[in-house]
Amino acid sequence: MANDNLEDLKNGKRPATSANAEIMDIDELIQENAEKIRVGRDYQAVIPKLLVPPKNRRERLNRKALLVWSPTENISEIKLNEYILLSKEKYGYNSEQALGMLYWHHHDMEKALSDLSNFAPLPDDWSTDDKVTFESAFNSIGKNFLRIKQMMPDKPIASLVKYYYLWKNKRKKSSVIDRQAKKLASVRANENQNGSREGSSSAESEPDDKKDPGEGSSKQSCSICGVFVTTLHPTQKGSMCGTCHTHFRRTNGGIRPTLGPPRPNNRHLNVARNKRLPPRGMYVNHDDLQSIASGSNGQGETVLSAMDDEVVSLKCKIQSNKQEIGHVHKKLKLDVTEFRNVEPTPSRVISRWSNDEVMLAIQGMRKYGKDFKAIAETMGTKTQTHLKSFYSHYRKRYKLDTILQKYDAEQNTVIIELSDDEDEPVIRKDEPSSTITRQSTPSALASGTRLINKLTLNPKAHQTAAAAK
Amino acid sequence: MSITPFKKRVCYYYDSDIGNYYYGQGHPMKPHRIRMTHNLLLNYGLYRKMEIYRPHKATAEEMTKFHSDEYIRFLRSIRPDNMNDYNKQMQRFNVGEDCPVFDGLYEFCQLSAGGSVAAAVKLNKQSADICINWGGGLHHAKKSEASGFCYVNDIVLGILELLKYHQRVLYIDIDVHHGDGVEEAFYTTDRVMTVSFHKYGEYFPGTGDLRDIGAGKGKYYAVNIPLRDGMDDDSYESIFVPIITKVMETFQPSAVVLQCGADSLTGDRLGCFNLTVKGHGKCVEFVKRYGLPFLMVGGGGYTIRNVSRCWTYETAVALGAEIANELPYNDYFEYFGPDFKLHISPSNMTNTNATEYLEKIKNRLFENLRMLPHAPGVQVQAIPEDGVRNESEDEDNVNPDERNPQSITDKRIAPDNEFSDSEDEGMAPGVGGGGRKDNRSYKTVAPARKQARLDSNRMEVDEPEFNILKDDKEDKSVSSDDSNKKDAVKS
Ligand SMILES: [Zn+2]
Numbered sequence: 001m002a003n004d005n006l007e008d009l010k011n012g013k014r015p016a017t018s019a020n021a022e023i024m025d026i027d028e029l030i031q032e033n034a035e036k037i038r039v040g041r042d043y044q045a046v047i048p049k050l051l052v053p054p055k056n057r058r059e060r061l062n063r064k065a066l067l068v069w070s071p072t073e074n075i076s077e078i079k080l081n082e083y084i085l086l087s088k089e090k091y092g093y094n095s096e097q098a099l100g101m102l103y104w105h106h107h108d109m110e111k112a113l114s115d116l117s118n119f120a121p122l123p124d125d126w127s128t129d130d131k132v133t134f135e136s137a138f139n140s141i142g143k144n145f146l147r148i149k150q151m152m153p154d155k156p157i158a159s160l161v162k163y164y165y166l167w168k169n170k171r172k173k174s175s176v177i178d179r180q181a182k183k184l185a186s187v188r189a190n191e192n193q194n195g196s197r198e199g200s201s202s203a204e205s206e207p208d209d210k211k212d213p214g215e216g217s218s219k220q221s222c223s224i225c226g227v228f229v230t231t232l233h234p235t236q237k238g239s240m241c242g243t244c245h246t247h248f249r250r251t252n253g254g255i256r257p258t259l260g261p262p263r264p265n266n267r268h269l270n271v272a273r274n275k276r277l278p279p280r281g282m283y284v285n286h287d288d289l290q291s292i293a294s295g296s297n298g299q300g301e302t303v304l305s306a307m308d309d310e311v312v313s314l315k316c317k318i319q320s321n322k323q324e325i326g327h328v329h330k331k332l333k334l335d336v337t338e339f340r341n342v343e344p345t346p347s348r349v350i351s352r353w354s355n356d357e358v359m360l361a362i363q364g365m366r367k368y369g370k371d372f373k374a375i376a377e378t379m380g381t382k383t384q385t386h387l388k389s390f391y392s393h394y395r396k397r398y399k400l401d402t403i404l405q406k407y408d409a410e411q412n413t414v415i416i417e418l419s420d421d422e423d424e425p426v427i428r429k430d431e432p433s434s435t436i437t438r439q440s441t442p443s444a445l446a447s448g449t450r451l452i453n454k455l456t457l458n459p460k461a462h463q464t465a466a467a468a469k
Numbered sequence: 470m471s472i473t474p475f476k477k478r479v480c481y482y483y484d485s486d487i488g489n490y491y492y493g494q495g496h497p498m499k500p501h502r503i504r505m506t507h508n509l510l511l512n513y514g515l516y517r518k519m520e521i522y523r524p525h526k527a528t529a530e531e532m533t534k535f536h537s538d539e540y541i542r543f544l545r546s547i548r549p550d551n552m553n554d555y556n557k558q559m560q561r562f563n564v565g566e567d568c569p570v571f572d573g574l575y576e577f578c579q580l581s582a583g584g585s586v587a588a589a590v591k592l593n594k595q596s597a598d599i600c601i602n603w604g605g606g607l608h609h610a611k612k613s614e615a616s617g618f619c620y621v622n623d624i625v626l627g628i629l630e631l632l633k634y635h636q637r638v639l640y641i642d643i644d645v646h647h648g649d650g651v652e653e654a655f656y657t658t659d660r661v662m663t664v665s666f667h668k669y670g671e672y673f674p675g676t677g678d679l680r681d682i683g684a685g686k687g688k689y690y691a692v693n694i695p696l697r698d699g700m701d702d703d704s705y706e707s708i709f710v711p712i713i714t715k716v717m718e719t720f721q722p723s724a725v726v727l728q729c730g731a732d733s734l735t736g737d738r739l740g741c742f743n744l745t746v747k748g749h750g751k752c753v754e755f756v757k758r759y760g761l762p763f764l765m766v767g768g769g770g771y772t773i774r775n776v777s778r779c780w781t782y783e784t785a786v787a788l789g790a791e792i793a794n795e796l797p798y799n800d801y802f803e804y805f806g807p808d809f810k811l812h813i814s815p816s817n818m819t820n821t822n823a824t825e826y827l828e829k830i831k832n833r834l835f836e837n838l839r840m841l842p843h844a845p846g847v848q849v850q851a852i853p854e855d856g857v858r859n860e861s862e863d864e865d866n867v868n869p870d871e872r873n874p875q876s877i878t879d880k881r882i883a884p885d886n887e888f889s890d891s892e893d894e895g896m897a898p899g900v901g902g903g904g905r906k907d908n909r910s911y912k913t914v915a916p917a918r919k920q921a922r923l924d925s926n927r928m929e930v931d932e933p934e935f936n937i938l939k940d941d942k943e944d945k946s947v948s949s950d951d952s953n954k955k956d957a958v959k960s
Contacts, residue, residue, distance in 0.1 A: 039685070161490070
């Protein structure tokens, strides 16, 4: 587990003789002068005698390691999750601490719950000043924690390292946002030229909730700030979201000023203003901004950290929903296979092509590319083989290759990724979007995909994220 | 508390400080990956399915069970601010370049070693089926020398602990580098077989030739599988499975240690193989099926997002739990972008290991294994997961160490067959399905285990211990007459 590759770490001590990369025969592989295992008292371990298992097991074992959690089957997963959530939201425990408490009380949930308030998890001992100092030290010195420590003598190196890794994670988060902002800016530029944004966002991974307010969504948008919400408050000035409505009531009918994009219906009139706005999908709540700016010391931070918490809990939700979708998807796939085996369809399959079928096949290729299996499944009246020969026969006539090219273009986008180590950008070809699974089984997936869209595009998450920046 | 049938009792060793040690700027070894793994498996809900231990810090006394006193004394005293006073010793112990002096170095070694030793003790007590210490696996460390980012060899210390109650221990190493430290430590003994799969040829550490097979009593007890660049999942499985099968058959260990170095994964910063997380995990799955007391340790792994993916997945494999491909949100979520998935795809690098080449290696190694004193007619084989059965046990949920320690493992493992053959069928399909005809000495706990199984599934703690003593004496008297090299208990 060491390396030969890095120059600075090269350990010239153990050179290996040259070897050909194409060696096929093991005799060639055998190297004369190769490094050998050393034999002698200085190298081998002294093998212990085989013992009789000790009688006093308990006594000996307890010294070795401290048990902090042990699994139990007396508490259901659901109950355990509820408990963890409660201890997190109400008392600020992380799940490890919460489980520790439960174990301490011998898995007695009630006792643990009542004891939660008696302890306060250690608060984050990094003040804003610390964080700023760290960041500027890091930017000038780099990852030399010994030297950073000289600038922050009250922090042990362990604490610096720990903070560094979390901070790095956060920093990436912002770079993701920057990336998205850039992408959207260019999309918007195109939009201005074309006056249409059709197809431009299909490959975008995240914050874009605005494209079709009605489509597949049970949420409605606020007429003031455009945020999607489940409950709207109707007023004589239009339906409003909770925040706008509160402002409306407090100010006796005033319209809440927003920094977010203007209402959908007059958006195209404000192209110039758009340029100074945060990326689409991000909204800044004016009230919050004001309280951050004018509030007494610490109040701003409280607002921000509350928003951070909200972002985290929304992200948790997103991921667990994705897991759920993945699970359902897998099940569906299995079910489809089962179904397919039970009911063969040869009777319905005729080799002659009707006009409708031709249309369907072409549209199928638009949607699934060369995944003939998926297309065959959609059509139901032609097999995969039929479609393959259809493709080779009518390739020219229907310009099928153009369709496929278009499909490929939509599927592949270049995503820039930061390598986890040296922060060098790595260009990597990837799936169209980080969140959407490639569609392979048509009907099952179509609904699943839409679901994902709805989840990832939760406008509230972006609103808070933007405000937190 | 009861244990679900078919599920393994898994103990996991972790210290929350371990991620805070830092080898230095630009150094590829990042203990932080262990914390990332921990956080990921916590958020996957795997944490709550295991016993979680915070390991003790191994003492100098414990570490000198293998390492030399001087070397440990040196490790204990060296610090970044006094290293100029130690120039000579640093050279002698190979500390400074690959193995830098960093803040908290000694504590880091203590935690890593403490985990593996505690895990071995736990297995010896038979109060766990599988123990995991991702902070361990530092397989290059030598008796008096640091090497390849490793200072204290937690694996050797763990195996030495296991050897107290196990006649034979098998060590398997799937790190991309040769497990030279462990091999060297046990090069001349027949009680530990070391099996290492590694890249060989112009590669660190340079050892691990096919012809290196051990020395003295330990001849044929070191097995080296030298491989070339680009090993993929299929090739790896095609060599791993037959070799481990044959090793299990001929060596018949009563405990296994698996070093799960993740630098054999595709895209590793230092590695050159092309394994996916699934392919890597298959090795764990395969070894687990034997149902032997099983210690899993970490090791190399330098593309840390993949290391934590891999070890999280392997923790799930150990537990027999299925986990979603979508990662749960966690403290280090952004490290896993852009896909945020558990599994990774292989790259398009060429696999320079031809099938014929692998076949030749395999046959050469089979020849060597045939030289081992073999138990005729004894068939050992991996068994399917669902064939493993054990009864649920009532257990004390307060202190797991006070649970009936043997009953659970006993029902699965029947490594010896002194009593009867039919007994085992359908009940304990683990190791040793056939009649054992040679009378080499077997590990002393074996008779007790057997007794436990015969004892209609339930047994009291005191009773079998009485039996252990009695049977053990008989067993020893047999073995002392036996000229077979297997009975060697060094004095
Ligand atoms: Zn390695």
